[in-house]
Structures are given as C-alpha cells and as structure tokens.
Amino acid sequence: MRFIIDHDLHMHSQISDCSSDPLQTPQALLEYAKENHLSTVCLTDHYWDTQVPGASWWYEPQNYDRIAKALPLPQDEQVKFLFGCETDMDKFGVIGIPESRFDDFYFIIVPLSHLHMDTFTHDLPQNDVPARARHLMERLDHFLAAKLPFHKVGIAHFTCSLIMLDNKQYLKVLDMIPDDVYARFFRACAEKGCGIELNMELSELKDEKIRPTVLRPYKIAKEAGCKFYLGSDTHHPADSEGAMERFNLMVDALELTEDDKFRLI
16 A cells, blocks of 8 residues: 555744744644644654753753743544654764653754855765765764664655755765765664655755655665654744645655555654
C-alpha cells in the first residue's frame, strides 16, 4: 500500500523565534491538521536546554520553560497532537537536550544540516565546499555516538539548503558525500530505529537538475532500511498551504509504501 499521508511531525508555533507569528498558534496548527485529514501532528519548537552548556545567543532563551508554555496542546477527536521539540547540535557535536528531559517529549528532532549558524555549528571558511562536506560527515558520526532515545528521534531536513546558502552551494556539498558514507550512516540509523524526515522544497522536487541530488540520500536511506516521516517545518500559516503537494511529490518520488513509515511507539 502507498505511504499514507496522515501526519506532520515537524511544526513550529509562534514560540519559536524564527516564527514569532501571532497567527501561528497551536490551535491554528490543529486546524491545519483537521483540514488536511491528518491523524497525528507534532509541535517541535526550537529548544536548547539550560542544563546543556554552550547555547548560542539565539538558542539561550529558547529553553524548556519557554517552549512548555504551549502546553496543554489543544486536542481533537480526529487528531493526536503531540508535544516534541527541535533541538540542535553545536560545532563540537553536543546536542542540546539532557537525558533528564527525554521523557518530557514525545518526539525529538535533530537538524544535522543547520550549518547557517556561524561559530555555533561550525567555524568554517564561508566558501569552502569540501570543508563543509567534511564537517557535515563529522556531524553524522557525532549523531550516531550521541546518547539519545533513538526510537523517538528524527533527523530533520537532511538535505536542507541551510547547509550552505550561497548560490545553492549546498547541492555541491551533498554531491561531495560518497554513497558509501551515506550507506554506512543510514544503516546505523536503521539499526538504532530513528526516523528520517522528508522535508524538501517544492522547487527542488520540480527541478529536474536539482532533484537527483536531493533525492540521492533518501534513496540510499530507503535501501538501508530506514523509516521515513513527513515534516512541513511550518513557521507561518502560509507555509502549510503547499505541504500536501510536497508530501505527495516526495512519497511518489521515493515510491514509498506503508512499510517505509516511521512509527512513534
């Protein structure tokens, strides 16, 4: 059976600094879920815990007390609305959630592709593509070595343009990572049981030149036995409008079935 589009496990509310949109409320996210017949959604505001040293100036105020202000989440008979978070990894491989907080979240996502945060996630030259590729591969190893509850962890937007924004240089970074590196990484992810997020831009999915580059890691992940979940990464109400089209294109491009779905226990 074709992969059923029944969830969105990466959504932000106005609590995230990169949203700060008064219309982006938990209730609005619930309405989006109902309108699109989703049975499970997850709030994943940005978060770095005060118990973990090294927060950047941007992450420091986005602690647990702040994101917990969204609780209790609105509920509906049609939709299960979960409380999660999007934490991060700094340049040393430290992830911003302590073990004491694991049980506070139903789902935890980690963006290995957040390389737009100079000095926090890297100390690399601005235009050095090979250095960026090497650093991204190091982050893969740091993730696998982390102490995390992998059964409820997802890797957010793996092929995100934030890897290197200038002139779509992120595509060159992705192309520099060999197939065997991807295969080793994703086999380990499959063994640990973490989910791989499908979250690509519509322009990427429709561009015949770009699409092979952004799809390659996910195709290798599928071959390695990884399980996938969908994430819109919505920050504003308008972001949700094209989510279903993106979800359908990604599912079809990877020929996913229900057997390929990541399921939260």
